[in-house]
Amino acid sequence: MPTSTILPARARAQLTATDIHIARGGVPVLRGAALTVTPGSRWGVVGENGRGKSTLLAVLAGTLEPDSGTVRRSGTLGLAAQELHATGDATVGDVIDAELSDARAALRALDAAADALTRADPGAADRYAGALHAAEALEAWDADHRVDAALAALGAERDRTRPLAELSVGGRYRVRLACLLGAGHDFLLLDEPTNHLDGGGLAYLTSALTGTRAGVVLVSHDRALLAAVATTIVDLDPSRDGLPRVYGDGYAGYLAGRAAERERWQEEYDKQQTENARLTANLAGARDRLIDNWRPDKGTNKHKRATRASSQVRTFHRRQDELAAHAVTMPEPPLRLRLPELPRNAAITLDDVTVAGRLEQPVTLTIGPSGRLHVDGRNGAGKSTLLAVLAGRLRPDTGTRRVARSQRIGYLAQESPEPGGATARTLFAAAGGTVELEGLGLLDRRELDRPVRELSTGRRRRLDLALVLARRPHLLLLDEPTNHLSIALVDELTEALGGTRAAVVLATHDRALRADVAGWPRLTVGR
Known part of the structure; x- marks a missing residue:
């Protein structure tokens, strides 16, 4: 086996991201993102366009370094970005060969070690044991069969000589997705995998993801897929403190948690606005009284005028301090659709x-x-x-x-x-x-x-x-x-x-x- 080969870690696999921060042009894309993916756990990543979902997958995969934060990986992973670009004369077979290269290498090493055993070469037994362990860990014997089955189920191109450039964007994505589903990785990172699938492909993908022992991180707007697959949801949309929210109990837990979070957010924002308005009115009143007292009526006792003015100054500054201490610091809650009253007499x-x-x-x-x-x-x-x-x-x-x-x-x-x-x-x-x-x-x-x-x-x-x-x-x-x-x-x-x-x-x-x-x-x- 090549020394660069990383074998699946199976039950010992872990993918952990801690306090991930990324900014572009001074604008935060990810702030404080964190998740721990273990075998069999299935994470859904949701959020509006531009909230950093694809960026988070790239960070987890190691194709993008965060500005700060750490990522630890133990095991193998496969990333299906939203597009697979066609380069040169690359074919469907080239994509499959690249994905299964470790499995193919393991089988070649096993054959070579077996041949060495028959010749009683020194160290042959140890090499054979190592090669057998690698082939078993990679489940190498069934790798091509698994990919072929996934290609068929997803409606992907099965002719391995077919150039990728002849396939549509969706056709190339299906080939890539089939390879990942058949490769047997410890972790699957999938970016909008339902975009190019028909009903049969959707059913197969759902079954494959709910049945896999791999850890899954799934970026999707498909509510049905998230409801069927995700056990945990990380929401990258804005929150009260600007940090991502993590919800357990699958998609249903996310819906309930998000609703409660936004209700609390609105209540706290409204309270801050109300208190700010009250203090602003108090400050305006104190300012008016202060101005009036700088212009007392004629004949008013000079000492009394100075005392009243000093008191009003202190009140004015106290109101200023109160307003500063209770400024509206909470961001405005996210938009919510409000359908207007529409007429009913359609014909x-x-x-x-x-x-x-x-x-x-x-x-x-x-x-x-x-x-x-x-x-x-x-x-x-x-x-x-x-x-x-x-x-x-x-x-x-x-x-x-x-x-x-x-x-x-x-x-x-x-x-x-x-x-x-x-x-x-x-x-x-x-x-x-x-x-x-x-x-x-x-x-x-x-x-x-x-x-x-x-x-x-x-x-x-x-x-x-x-x-x-x-x-x-x-x-x-x-x-x-x-x-x-x-x-x-x-x-x-x-x-x-x-x-x-x-x-x-x-x-x-x-x-x-x-x-x-x-x-x-x-x-x-x-x-």
Whole structure:
């Protein structure tokens, strides 16, 4: 075996990060992050876009050094970053060979030691025992079979001669993920592994992660995967003291803990604001009395005037000290979606609608007041096309669309439009918003006047949702609404959809959201 080979530590494996700090351009990315991963433990990492989730995985993997803090690793680990780039003429087989190189080397060393035993070479028995131990630790005999099984289950490319450059981003990711699942590492570090998987792949990944003896650190926005897999959640979103929060009892424990944390945060912030307002008023009163006493009425005793002035000065300074001691030090709690009151009298009808090459099977439907509809179907079946027809963005080739002239429709497409130099506030005003942008709880005040192109993907998605709500629509058309949204916002949106009086038509592959709307009427297109 090569001297650089690190054998799996199995039960003795441990991956520990302590007080990790990283800043970029003076702006903190990670502050005080800490976790201890042991065999069989499964950590979920959550947070808004840009909160340092991928950065934390890179630190754990050793591909990025923190500014401060320590990481200790005992055992082997595999990292699946969000993308696997194609370089040169690299093939699927090259990726597999690289991942299984230690297992292959162990088997070669075992064969060489066995041959030496037959020749009675000095030291052959010790070399054989060492090679056998390495092969057993790596479970080397079954390594290729495990990878092949994972490739098949994930729908990944199985032709080992196929160049990576010929595969899509998702295709390359599936190859990399299959290699890691089959390699038998002590630790698996996975960054958004559900992004490129279909239903079968999701089921296999969930089963593989819940059944593995490896320690898992999983960055994901997929609530269903987190609920099924994670035993502990680390939340990198802002907190009262700026430090990450760790929640036990899996995803359910995280939801309960986060809700309690934010309630305490809001209560403490409100108390500080109230006390600050009281002390500010007291200070203003003391200042007014002080100014008045510097200008006493004529004839007032000079000694009495000086005494009163001295007393007012002391009171004024005491009020200043009290205000300074009780300044609002707590940051403002995070945004929370506040869906405005929407009208209920939706009315839209499609009769035998088709779109050539995109929606071949005729669709007839009616959406009435406060109606609900889940549009289902495989990729490419025409779900997005149907929503675009309902929105009036696409004219059908056959059939008719009938909608009241006064009907307001809010349409959220799958992806954000190309960002430009306009600000969120400008775009909202141009949309004829009849609600207050700040009141929706979707964008921070500091983001409202920044060019949209400077916002992250997740923040632009929040703006898209704000523009949909701008004119209080009668009908909400939502195409994959959870794309790029944080878990917290997805939960808030799901709750809001359940309570709104507006009609809602929804297309989604999000397993948790599908479960949430399981009681809605369903229309399957492209059967």
